[in-house]
Amino acid sequence: MNPLLAPASSAPLIRREVAGLPRYDPGADPDEVAALSGSGRVIKLSNNENPFGASPAVAEAVRKALADGVSRYPDPSGRRLAQAIGASLDVPAERVVLGNGSENILELLCQAVLDPGDLVVTQAPGFSLHETFPRVMGARVRKVPVTDGFGFDADAWRDALAEGPKLVFLANPCNPTGAMLAAGELERIVAGLPDTALLVLDEAYGEFARSCPGYPDGLEALRRLDRPWIVLRTFSKAYGLAGVRVGYGIASDEALIQALDRVRTPYNVNHPAQEAAIAALGDPAHLADTVRRTALEIARVSGLLRDAGLKVVPSAANFLFIDTGRPADHVARELHHAGVIVKAWREPGYETCIRASLSTPGDNDVFVRCLTDICAKDTP
């Protein structure tokens, strides 16, 4: 049968909440950009990945895991990894949940907690999945804007929290701005939370921020509080394991972990991934090296771009949010022609901004040169 004649028969089956969702934007496809730029080499600065790679111990652990064979299901509870994480943080393994990336845990939290019509509060500009997953459940999402200087707006947060959210997604540092919430600002948010709200503190970039003065370790800030919370962390960013998909959460209590266990697919973290994460956790020197090299580049590249007259948000993470003063889509397209991929921001009010993950010094220099050329060429 001619596929062009097949009726789109499944459309009426799709839930209204799902039909209205935007698709996740992973950034431009490296193969397409390579073709466009005519250069074999693409500099991918669109996904906040670790340009220095994972610990060498990871490749060895994955090789061994594959040599064990792939015919058996992985450990459904990821016990050894959960215990290693728990031991490193002085938390019982029963309060640790593992995910196929921490994105998976964001999704599980929404499934376990949200009823249609519930309110979720998060920040704008923000991480798209903090909005998408609640909307899948039919929840309402209120996004608190940052200040004009891309900082934390305490008054706006107080007002939003007073509306009684059931779930609060807070990323610290924030993605896409890279800005961090200082200890006092986190305290103010916690003080304004309704007793019944679950605070989800997303520390995907926490390993980078921990070296920044005033950054509150979320687990230390929350662990003594008598209220529901979960801190999310990931092996995707500073540990350089984005390709194997492992994230984890540390929760206020075992009941929350048990609820997540009921909704998650039982084998959500595969065997090589569990072994990779255990190996990565066992090489803190590699992590420290990544964090140190990244911080040097963040400072150096921020300085170069500011010297060129660009507005760069102070970053506690491994990426920069840059207001280019001209349509970000145009800037991103021009960069593609030079083989450089960044993420043009599309949230209303921020369409002149790009987010660029930093890479090695050489690649960062290419990015700075291309971006400053583009911005010098066409005045907004």
Ligand SMILES: *Cc1c(COP(=O)(O)O)cnc(C)c1O
């Ligand atoms: C990258 C990121 C994550 C999760 O990434 P995973 O690869 O799924 O662990 C979560 N939150 C934020 C804010 C991120 O930027």
